[in-house]
Amino acid sequence: MKKTSAILGGLLILSAAPWVVAADAPSLYDQLGGKPAIQKVVDDMITHVAADPRINTFFANANIPHLKMELVSQICAGTGGPCTYTGQSMSAAHKGMNIDSAQFNALVEDLQLSLADNHVPTGLGNKLLAILAPMKKDIDHK
Numbered sequence: 001m002k003k004t005s006a007i008l009g010g011l012l013i014l015s016a017a018p019w020v021v022a023a024d025a026p027s028l029y030d031q032l033g034g035k036p037a038i039q040k041v042v043d044d045m046i047t048h049v050a051a052d053p054r055i056n057t058f059f060a061n062a063n064i065p066h067l068k069m070e071l072v073s074q075i076c077a078g079t080g081g082p083c084t085y086t087g088q089s090m091s092a093a094h095k096g097m098n099i100d101s102a103q104f105n106a107l108v109e110d111l112q113l114s115l116a117d118n119h120v121p122t123g124l125g126n127k128l129l130a131i132l133a134p135m136k137k138d139i140d141h142k
């Protein structure tokens with residue numbers, strides 16, 4: 001009888017204090033610092049892209065505010081944040097641009113520069129890169 005009430009008492013404590021039992025790991029979105037931090041990383045990445053002679057001509061006629069907004073929403077959604085990406089698919093967005101592997105890697109390097117500018121720890125930055133890497137097959141067509 002004593003044992004049963006001890007168990008019941010334990011269950012009561014656990015159900016009254018669920019945070020003691022299950023603390024969900026923070027999403028990558030939260031670890032990166034949420035929307036403002038992601039916006040800053042995207043802003044700085046585009047600054048690096050604009051100064052990068054390997055790829056900046058691609059963006060000469062781009063709608064940069066729109067591109068930044070779509071990138072932020074894509075990264076927010078992909079890292080577990082409260083966003084839904086409503087932009088084009090990666091294959092549709094980059095269709096006919098003839099982007100090659102070196103140009104794709106150049107953009108990734110510009111993102112890495114921005115992650116470093118913003119003191120994002122390497123482990124977190126690599127998690128973000130790992131989410132974007134599979135998109136390569138839909139973006140570069142050479």
Ligand code: HEM
Pocket residue numbers: 055058059061062063064066067070071074086087088089093094099103104105107132133135136139
């Ligand atoms: C992981 C790599 C990349 C990601 C995640 C990415 C993501 C995106 C997104 C979300 C858009 C906007 C789609 C929309 O408007 O609905 C976009 C557009 C675009 N991307 Fe990429 N992209 C990547 C690589 C590249 C590379 C390597 C280039 C060129 C070297 C490039 C050039 C462009 C251009 C020119 C646009 C159109 C901008 C405009 O016309 O307004 N992207 N990309």
